[in-house]
Amino acid sequence: MTARHDPRDPLTAEERALAAMLDTPSVGPTADIDARILAAARAATAGPASLPVAPATSVPAAAIDAERRRRHRRPRGVQWTRVGGVAASMVLVLGLGWRLALEAPMQEAAADMAADAEGAEEVVAMVPLQRPVPVQAPPPREVALKPAADAMAAADAMADAPAAAAAVSRKAMATPPPPPAAVESAIVQSAPSPPTAIAMPRTAPALASSPAPPNVSGTGNSARAQATSAGIANDAAKGPRESLDRIEVTGSRMRMADVEIADDARLPIADWFDRIRQRRDAGDLDGARGSLSRFRAQHPRVALPEDLRALDAPPR
């Protein structure tokens, strides 16, 4: 508000003439309005009693209300700012706690991996214990129906058998074992899973060429077990070369044999020979040949017993 001055200023002659024309002294509020306003003024002077005047709808009153709301809004804004800060802090703390909670199992997993790396053979050696040994009597029907082309493919695969077995052994010895979760998944996948992509090209033609092919595309374990047992039956009927071919074809069996062979390698030479004979006598020709191959690789200057030389006959 500016400095105080006299609000009135005398009118000019022209303005006075116009003002005289505008003058309407009889126009004014009614006596009822006068009484109400005076009563309101008296009530306000007497105390904060309720005013008998109609509710305020004037701009200044509205402006006052707006100002009050604006003043009340300020602390509300500050309050929201504080609430937002607290919420952000809680989110940060929860995020850190979550990360720490995630890192703890990861550290445990890393420790387990380190421990597993030290005792990798023990972890791998437990794999075949979770898997039943598919040793069954050979069904003569499949042996009779197996075509000659399958025999040729088996012969080709048998030529690669020693190198593949050696490669698998080196891999098992050199590469560190996967983390526990990976090992478990490998176990779960290796036991009931279908043949791997590497084995598929060799098994698919052989099985497809047979007059009564098993349901290879099916996901059931029974079909897979049937195929495996059929392969073992063929091995027993056809001799060592085709049995070696089966070792390569089924990745899970190669893995089991590799594990068992690694277990055999710990034995003394005489016990190793006995283990090979036990495998052979039990019908596990795959394991016997694999163990013998491992023995020859590990002890190339040791002469084989007579009964085991036939098992180690080179492929034609």
Add this chain to the structure above:
Amino acid sequence: MDAAFEPGVGPGVEPAVEPALAPADDALMQAWVGGDASAFETLYGRHRGPLYRFLMRHLRDRAMSDELFQDVWQKVIAAREGWTPDAAFSTWLFRIAHNRLADHWRSRKHRPNAPADADERTAQVPDPSTPERAVSDHEQRVRLQTAIDALPDDQRIVVLLRLEQELSLEAIGEITGAGRETVKSRLRYAMDKLRTRLAE
């Protein structure tokens, strides 16, 4: 002071009071704030007529003028303790009225047309001298009111505050929120238009 209002007694005939002996608006306001109810009655009797006519001139509707008139005085009553004699009471009072009018027009979006009896209400003072003179004055009042109605809002309020309340340019500026030169310019334009319209 209006003849129909008697301070201390209520609506009635105002007793004759010498202007020199009459207390100033500021003194009355301070006395009322201090608890003297009769001071407000005097203050109210002094400004009720001009304020009501000011509203009536803008609104041209008695019911609406009554409503806004009460609103303005209620604001005066509610804000009495915050009042300071920095400005004249009349300036403060008409600023409240001006804001209330602005709010009223803002809510209505536009100014309504003049009521049917607007001309009659603006020409209620007959001249008893001669019938010809009365007719002439009546025509002049109608012309003047029509010319005022045709003014822009900012010019109309300036000319009415000047002609009816005899307020200075500074006081009108305080009421309308405009600068002195702006008020002076608006008043000059308004007077030119009124002069031209009445000369037709």
